[in-house]
Every structure is written in C-alpha cells, then in structure tokens.
Amino acid sequence: MNDLLRIPCVLMRGGTSRGPFFLASDLPRDQAQRDAALLSIMGSGHPLQIDGIGGGNPVTSKVAIIGPSTIKGADVDYLFAQVRTDRQYVDYSPNCGNMLAAVGPFAIEAGLIEAKGRNTLVRIHNVNTGKLIEAKVPTSGRDVIYLGDSSIDGVPGLAAPIALTFVDAAGAKTGKLLPTGKPVDVIDGIEVTAIDCAIPMVLMRAADVGLTGYEDPQSLTDNRDLIARMTAIRIKAGERMGMGDVSDMVIPKPVLLSPARKGSTLSVRYFMPNECHPALATTGAVGVATAAVTEGTVAYDLAGRPSLPAEIGIEHPAGRLDVQLEMRNGAIAAGLVRTARRLFEGYAFAKPLAAIEDAA
Structure with missing residues (x-):
C-alpha cells in the first residue's frame, strides 16, 4: 500500500445523502492534488464508481471537508464537493443541505467543538456559499446521540432529530434572491x-x-x-x-x-x-x-x-x-x-496524482 495515499475518513449519512467526511488538514492543500485524491477515492468517471467508494448516483457521490472556522460567528468550516459520476470532475459550486446534517456530529466527534448539554449548537460556515447555518445536535456528555424517534421520508427507520436553521439563505451564489431582477x-x-x-x-x-x-x-x-x-x-x-x-x-x-x-x-x-x-x-x-x-x-x-x-x-x-x-x-x-448517522470510519486510499496522470 506504499504507493497509495492513506487518508483518514468517516463515511456518514446526512439526510437523504451519503458520503465521506474528511478533516481539511488530512487532505492535500493544493486543490488540483485534492481533487485528484477525491476523484480516485470516489471512483469518478465510471457509472458504478466501481474503483471507489462512491455509490454511482449523485446523492451518494458527495464529499464533506470540515475544518476550524475561518470567520467570526461560526464554529466550523464546511466545504462541500459534488463529485461527478459520469466524468472526472469535482464541483464546488453548490451547497448540500442533506450532508450538512452530519457536519455537526462529525465536528463534535472530531474534537473541533465540545458537546454541551442535551443539544449542542454548532454554527456552520458553508464555504461554498459564505452562508451560516445553525445545527442543534442531540448530545449526552461528550457523545453524539444518533438513535431517536424521528423519521425523515427517504430514509428507513428512526433516528435522533437534528434541527437545521438557514439563518439567511438568500443570494447564496449571486448575492440576490431573484438574480434576474424579476420573479418570472x-x-x-x-x-x-x-x-x-x-x-x-x-x-x-x-x-x-x-x-x-x-x-x-x-x-x-x-x-x-x-x-x-x-x-x-x-x-x-x-x-x-x-x-x-x-x-x-x-x-x-x-x-x-x-x-x-x-x-x-x-x-x-x-x-x-x-x-x-x-x-x-x-x-x-x-x-x-x-x-x-x-x-x-x-x-x-x-x-x-x-x-x-x-x-x-x-x-x-x-x-x-x-x-x-x-x-x-x-x-x-x-x-x-434532518437526521444523520455515522456509518464507517477508517482510511480511504487514493492513487497519487502522478499515477492518475499516467493512467489518463
């Protein structure tokens, strides 16, 4: 395994989406190298993502990158990456609110924020849009509570509720609620x-x-x-x-x-x-x-x-x-x-950038 990159990873379900969560510090700082690692990890460019951990569908080909907040008023940064299944491309233009549901639990368990009381407030800065979202995560002591009696359509079973509040979501990318200036x-x-x-x-x-x-x-x-x-x-x-x-x-x-x-x-x-x-x-x-x-x-x-x-x-x-x-x-x-669940933790393995370029 010496020729593969070994990167700590947690696979999580957030809402009706699923994907790997990474600490920003564990991924390459250079965006080209980071994208190459994500494409390799997910198996992008194949409809089944057979050579990676992606699920062959946009809702299961998502990545969350989490780190300490870089702005005042937030606890953590959340950079979302939509990894294309049909070709090798990483898109950072959108936010994903379903994956967002798992950001708070991941941040607490990664030690980025301390759990407090029965519900821990995590203020999340979405790097993609610059917007702030508040998440109330059920906790007990220092632990995240995943089991509960809430359900969301599209996910089987019951889980603990995670309340999300989009504080001011208007103009996430363009700065305007109605970017053309007209409602129609x-x-x-x-x-x-x-x-x-x-x-x-x-x-x-x-x-x-x-x-x-x-x-x-x-x-x-x-x-x-x-x-x-x-x-x-x-x-x-x-x-x-x-x-x-x-x-x-x-x-x-x-x-x-x-x-x-x-x-x-x-x-x-x-x-x-x-x-x-x-x-x-x-x-x-x-x-x-x-x-x-x-x-x-x-x-x-x-x-x-x-x-x-x-x-x-x-x-x-x-x-x-x-x-x-x-x-x-x-x-x-x-x-x-929304609800969330921690599914798997360990290491994801990526081909080095040089190996990907040689294969191309």
Missing part, C-alpha cells in the same frame, strides 16, 4: 423563476412542459427529451442570473412544481441537474419554500399565496419535507429537521 422570466417559451436561496434553482410548472409533476424519478431521468429541454433552459437561466456558462456546473438546479395532492403546500421534482432526485435536497426545500412566499414567482400561486410566518409542506417522490419560515433580523430564516 420566459425562457424558450416557458415561464420560470430563477431563484438563489440556499442553492440557485430554475423553477417551472410541470404542466408547462407537458407533465403532471407526479411522475416517478426514474421515468423522468429516462426522459432524455425532457432532460435536454431543461438543460437548455437552465443554461440560459444561468447566464441571466449572472453565473456565466453553467454547462459544466450542477447549478442552477431545474425543479418542476405541481399542486400538492396530499395536504401539503406544493409537490416537486428536483433535478441534480440531469437526474431526478429520489427525494428532495434540503437546500432545494429551503429555496422552494422561500419561492412559495415570494409574490409573483411560479410557486406563489401554486402554493396558495402563503405569508410569513409559514410552514411550507413540500411533497416529493419519497414523501414530504416541512420547512418553517420566519423573519429574523430582516431576513427569512428557514428551519427544518
């Missing part, structure tokens, strides 16, 4: 809302693209005409949002909206961007909920024109996710509950 734009004949809240998204009515919005994720992923159409729309939207050429980025995410069918506020199908999410991204839920209370967006009328404070229930393929919205210090704060 028309792109390729389709009314869309280009919104940047927790993560940039392009919201559109499912009916406007000839769908019910209740289709199962696999059939939507297999609908290549739909994917091509939404790709064209999101690339044009990215330009209007001031993000430049987004063809190689996973943001903005396309999202299809429909009226709720089971007593919630809205129904969604969230894309990553070329595959339909089996459930719903946490950041996506925050953005959709905020759009639902923003007058003039494509979500506002579908949601019944709610006003703050509000609980926005969002139906997704695996069930439902509820988001609590309120005003805090002049900005919308979004709260929701």
Whole structure:
C-alpha cells in the first residue's frame, strides 16, 4: 500500500445523502492534488464508481471537508464537493443541505467543538456559499446521540432529530434572491423563476412542459427529451442570473412544481441537474419554500399565496419535507429537521496524482 495515499475518513449519512467526511488538514492543500485524491477515492468517471467508494448516483457521490472556522460567528468550516459520476470532475459550486446534517456530529466527534448539554449548537460556515447555518445536535456528555424517534421520508427507520436553521439563505451564489431582477422570466417559451436561496434553482410548472409533476424519478431521468429541454433552459437561466456558462456546473438546479395532492403546500421534482432526485435536497426545500412566499414567482400561486410566518409542506417522490419560515433580523430564516448517522470510519486510499496522470 506504499504507493497509495492513506487518508483518514468517516463515511456518514446526512439526510437523504451519503458520503465521506474528511478533516481539511488530512487532505492535500493544493486543490488540483485534492481533487485528484477525491476523484480516485470516489471512483469518478465510471457509472458504478466501481474503483471507489462512491455509490454511482449523485446523492451518494458527495464529499464533506470540515475544518476550524475561518470567520467570526461560526464554529466550523464546511466545504462541500459534488463529485461527478459520469466524468472526472469535482464541483464546488453548490451547497448540500442533506450532508450538512452530519457536519455537526462529525465536528463534535472530531474534537473541533465540545458537546454541551442535551443539544449542542454548532454554527456552520458553508464555504461554498459564505452562508451560516445553525445545527442543534442531540448530545449526552461528550457523545453524539444518533438513535431517536424521528423519521425523515427517504430514509428507513428512526433516528435522533437534528434541527437545521438557514439563518439567511438568500443570494447564496449571486448575492440576490431573484438574480434576474424579476420573479418570472420566459425562457424558450416557458415561464420560470430563477431563484438563489440556499442553492440557485430554475423553477417551472410541470404542466408547462407537458407533465403532471407526479411522475416517478426514474421515468423522468429516462426522459432524455425532457432532460435536454431543461438543460437548455437552465443554461440560459444561468447566464441571466449572472453565473456565466453553467454547462459544466450542477447549478442552477431545474425543479418542476405541481399542486400538492396530499395536504401539503406544493409537490416537486428536483433535478441534480440531469437526474431526478429520489427525494428532495434540503437546500432545494429551503429555496422552494422561500419561492412559495415570494409574490409573483411560479410557486406563489401554486402554493396558495402563503405569508410569513409559514410552514411550507413540500411533497416529493419519497414523501414530504416541512420547512418553517420566519423573519429574523430582516431576513427569512428557514428551519427544518434532518437526521444523520455515522456509518464507517477508517482510511480511504487514493492513487497519487502522478499515477492518475499516467493512467489518463
């Protein structure tokens, strides 16, 4: 094993996502070397990621890099990396709110923050967006509590609840809630809302693209005409949002909206961007909920024109996710509950950069 890089690693589930967690100090400082290590560890460039620990799907090809905070008011830094499965590319443009649920537990167990009382508050600085998120992690003494009686749709079984609060998620990448300056734009004949809240998204009515919005994720992923159409729309939207050429980025995410069918506020199908999410991204839920209370967006009328404070229930393929919205210090704060679990700890092995370059 002398020719492989040996890197301490913890595999964790956060919300409906899963991936390895690393201390920033354990990874190469040079970004090119770090990316090469992550691509090798995950097995990127193969649809099954057979030569790595990735799961062959965007929700299981995610990486969290954690370190001491570099800003005031936060306890830890969290850098999220979306590792592509279809080709060797690491994308740092988005945040992942599901993986975020495991950041607090990992930070406590890594000794970056001390557990205090029954719920330990961990203030997380998301490096990708510069935003602050508060996580209340169930603890006992110095230990993280993972077992509990809470459930989230898309994950089997019960676990301890982790309350996340996005303190001010608007303008995560562009600095504006509505980066085009309008609640609705028309792109390729389709009314869309280009919104940047927790993560940039392009919201559109499912009916406007000839769908019910209740289709199962696999059939939507297999609908290549739909994917091509939404790709064209999101690339044009990215330009209007001031993000430049987004063809190689996973943001903005396309999202299809429909009226709720089971007593919630809205129904969604969230894309990553070329595959339909089996459930719903946490950041996506925050953005959709905020759009639902923003007058003039494509979500506002579908949601019944709610006003703050509000609980926005969002139906997704695996069930439902509820988001609590309120005003805090002049900005919308979004709260929701996720769960997490520590799955495995040990070492991940990566090919050195020279070996990867030789293979290429």
